[in-house]
Amino acid sequence: MSNGLIQGLAAYFLWPGLLAGALLGWLYLWLSRALIARMQRRFGPPFYQPFFDFVKLLGKRSMVPAGTAPLLYYGLPLAAVISITLALAVMPLPGGLNASFTGDLILVLYLMEMPAFCDILAGFASRSIYGQVGSSREAALILGYSLPFIAAVSALAIQADSFRMVDVLALPFGPVHVLAAAAFILAVPARLKSNPFSIPNAEQEIVAGPHVEYNGPALALFELAHGLEFVAVGALFSVLFIPRLPSAGLNLVLYLAAGLLLVLITSVLAAATARLQIHRAFRFYWTWGALAALGCVVLAALL
């Protein structure tokens, strides 16, 4: 019993949860910034940059905007970090917790949605007009990218006939995987709010979106949650689409490779494109995203 508790705490705080997730998240954030810089023929930030940014923000004096409850102001970024870490800890990753239960896939989907919801609430709570515009854009964007994202996950769940992640993991690799992976990758840039879909946090255009009034430690937590989101999306990708090998070491390499692949795809896309208008992004997801979603679900139902 207490052994299980220790294992659970280790999974949450060390691997694959908070500590490993934060380090990996900083690595991914740096890599994405450095890749974009290289593609623009710049040098880009040094390797430790996301860590320095985080520590610097922690060390700033914070100002709670007038009219915002401090509990809400500090609670929202904290909730984002706590829930995304929980999503990482629950996933059946190599070396992680192997506590599997019925419906854990649904739980992970909910937990991964939490940072976006916290963003939206933060934007409205900050009482800044820019924050509110950013929040409403983010809410609209969620409606867009959720279609292919949830459909990709559901297609595999239909095939496995279960919402347990271990069952999905045990599926033999097939055509549904290819289509579902395409739908999943379609949703990733918007999930991570990177360039053609950097609509909610549109820098300079609407100042900084939902985070406009956030500063100091609270902003640091939001940045951390963003890094962890990067890791969690990569982890979910590896759970859903990467077949497991008998060797634990190789599985670990594949897990990291899945994350790096997503970083590469989003960075190339971000460097090559400009920001879309929200209705164009929405239309994109409700035509191409819907087609991919329909395709993979129908294929999964037929096979």
Place this chain on the structure above:
Amino acid sequence: MGLFSSILKLSRRRSPWVYVLNAGSCNGCDIEIGSLLSPRYDMEQIGALRQGSPKHADILLITGPLTLRSADAVRSIYAQIPEPKAVVAVGSCPATGNVFAGSPTVEDGVLHVVPVDVFVPGCPPRPQAILAGVQEAAHLLAEGKTGRWHKEKHHE
């Protein structure tokens, strides 16, 4: 505690986020600041990012001679940057008023309005000089030596 504060010091030096404020500038200085983002000068190498919100910034870059109308905006923006913060006055305008000196529509010098840590002279200064000014301000932030040059405006 000692370890954390030395890491914090290093982080403050390596991660200066800037907010650019045009206080009646002729745009010459703003164009030179814009080129800091270009491949040639690449401000991100020293960890600097241009932020859209003063609440995210560490360093305030002020350009222009501080017209009377912009003075309140400068005060307000300065107050919105969370501590610790530094101010870099870019160009000859905020330092002396430059060609606008003596005009009834400008403050005579930025020091009457907010404390300045680094002056970057030139009309406009070269991008390298602005970058050096940002780095100097980041050093001051790390050492905790910001906000020293300040004199109150004397009303007669």
